[in-house]
Amino acid sequence: MDVFPLPIARIGIIGGGQLGRMMAKAAKRIGCNCVVLDPTPGCPAGQVAGHQIVGSYHDPSKLRELAESCDVVTFDIEDIDAETLIQLAHEGHNIHPAPTVLALLQDKLTQKRALVAAGIPTAAFESMPEPSSAAFAAFGYPLVQKACRGGYDGRGVAILKGPEDDAMQLPVPSLVERFIPAEKELAVIVARGLDGDHRCYPTVEMCFRPGKNVLDLLLAPAQIPAEVAAAAERLAVRTVEALGGVGIFGVEMFLTHDGELLVNEVAPRTHNSGHHTIEANVTDQFEQHLRAIVGLPLGSTEQLCPAAMINLLGAEGHHGRPVIRGMAEALAIPGVCIHLYGKAATAPYRKMGHVTILSHDIAQARQQAEVVRQLIEISGENHP
Structure with a gap:
C-alpha cells in the first residue's frame, strides 16, 4: 500500500490567471500545496x-525561486521564459510539461513544422517573417495569418478573405495558412502521465464569437457521429504522443465539410475547452493535470452528463471594478454552475468567468446556455 506524507507535493504554478486558480483549487482537494508566480499581487490563482511570488514570467531569478521552493513546476500560460526553465530542468528540477515541449509549441511556426514532421494532418502553411500585401497575394486568399509568438485568446490571429482585408494584417513575424471552411471546430483534451499512460476526454464542439476568435459556446459531447469523435480522439493522442511531455494538452481541430480532421493548434496546459469537466466528468482536467505531473494514477475521463459551457466576457466599452448583473436569475435555472475568476478589473472581451449548464439533453443544455448568456452581463464601475 502506498503511503504519502502530506502535503503530497508542493506545486509551483507559473501564471496566476483563471487556469491557475482552478488548478490550485484542485490541488487542495488531493492534498497538494501551491505557490503561484505572477506579476499582479492578489491574482486569481494567488x-x-x-x-x-510577485514577479515576471520572464524573470530568471523569480523562476529559479519558484523552482527551488517546489517539488514540481507547471504553468497556465505559454508566454514565459522557456530557456530558463530548460536550464532549471537540466539542473534536476521537475518541470512539466517539459520546457523543451513548451519552447517548441510557443512558436506557432515550429509547432506547425513539428506536426507535419510527425505526419499529423494540418492546414497548408508557409513562413512569413515579413508580412506584406504582395506576400499574401502570392500565397492566395482567403488565408489566416498567425503571429509566431504571443498569440492568445484570439489575439495574434487575422483572417484575411481578400486584398480588401490587408489593413488587418499583423506587422510581426508570422505564418500564413489556408483558411479552412470547417463544418465544425472540435477539441480533445489529452492527459499523459509520467509513466506514459494517457487518457482522452470525449470530443467537444467549439463555437467562437464572430470577429473575436474567442470561445463563446462549448458543447460536450460534440454533436458529431461516434466514429468521427473516436477518430478525433485517436488523432489527439497521436499528436500528444508525437510531441511528448507530461500533463494536460488541449488539441484543437477542424472537421472539414469532406469529413477530414485537421489539427489546428496544441496547448501544453489546461484548456478552455475542458472547463465543463469540473462538473460533467468523473475527473476534471485540473485534477488530472496534477495527477499526471506528480506521478499519481490518471483518473477516469468518463462524462457523467451532457453539458454546455459559455465564457463570461467583459462587456464591450466597460472597464474598471467588475459589476455582474443577472447572476441570481441565472442561478435559478436548474443545472447552472457559475465560476467567477476573481479578477480585480474588467475590460472588453476579457474572460471574467464561465458558466457550465448540465442537462440530460444536450439540446436543452445549449438552449439554457443561450438564456444565461442573455441574462448575465459583466460591466465595469468606470463605465459612464
Whole structure:
C-alpha cells in the first residue's frame, strides 16, 4: 500500500490567471500545496493558493525561486521564459510539461513544422517573417495569418478573405495558412502521465464569437457521429504522443465539410475547452493535470452528463471594478454552475468567468446556455 506524507507535493504554478486558480483549487482537494508566480499581487490563482511570488514570467531569478521552493513546476500560460526553465530542468528540477515541449509549441511556426514532421494532418502553411500585401497575394486568399509568438485568446490571429482585408494584417513575424471552411471546430483534451499512460476526454464542439476568435459556446459531447469523435480522439493522442511531455494538452481541430480532421493548434496546459469537466466528468482536467505531473494514477475521463459551457466576457466599452448583473436569475435555472475568476478589473472581451449548464439533453443544455448568456452581463464601475 502506498503511503504519502502530506502535503503530497508542493506545486509551483507559473501564471496566476483563471487556469491557475482552478488548478490550485484542485490541488487542495488531493492534498497538494501551491505557490503561484505572477506579476499582479492578489491574482486569481494567488487568492486560492495563499502563497504568491510577485514577479515576471520572464524573470530568471523569480523562476529559479519558484523552482527551488517546489517539488514540481507547471504553468497556465505559454508566454514565459522557456530557456530558463530548460536550464532549471537540466539542473534536476521537475518541470512539466517539459520546457523543451513548451519552447517548441510557443512558436506557432515550429509547432506547425513539428506536426507535419510527425505526419499529423494540418492546414497548408508557409513562413512569413515579413508580412506584406504582395506576400499574401502570392500565397492566395482567403488565408489566416498567425503571429509566431504571443498569440492568445484570439489575439495574434487575422483572417484575411481578400486584398480588401490587408489593413488587418499583423506587422510581426508570422505564418500564413489556408483558411479552412470547417463544418465544425472540435477539441480533445489529452492527459499523459509520467509513466506514459494517457487518457482522452470525449470530443467537444467549439463555437467562437464572430470577429473575436474567442470561445463563446462549448458543447460536450460534440454533436458529431461516434466514429468521427473516436477518430478525433485517436488523432489527439497521436499528436500528444508525437510531441511528448507530461500533463494536460488541449488539441484543437477542424472537421472539414469532406469529413477530414485537421489539427489546428496544441496547448501544453489546461484548456478552455475542458472547463465543463469540473462538473460533467468523473475527473476534471485540473485534477488530472496534477495527477499526471506528480506521478499519481490518471483518473477516469468518463462524462457523467451532457453539458454546455459559455465564457463570461467583459462587456464591450466597460472597464474598471467588475459589476455582474443577472447572476441570481441565472442561478435559478436548474443545472447552472457559475465560476467567477476573481479578477480585480474588467475590460472588453476579457474572460471574467464561465458558466457550465448540465442537462440530460444536450439540446436543452445549449438552449439554457443561450438564456444565461442573455441574462448575465459583466460591466465595469468606470463605465459612464
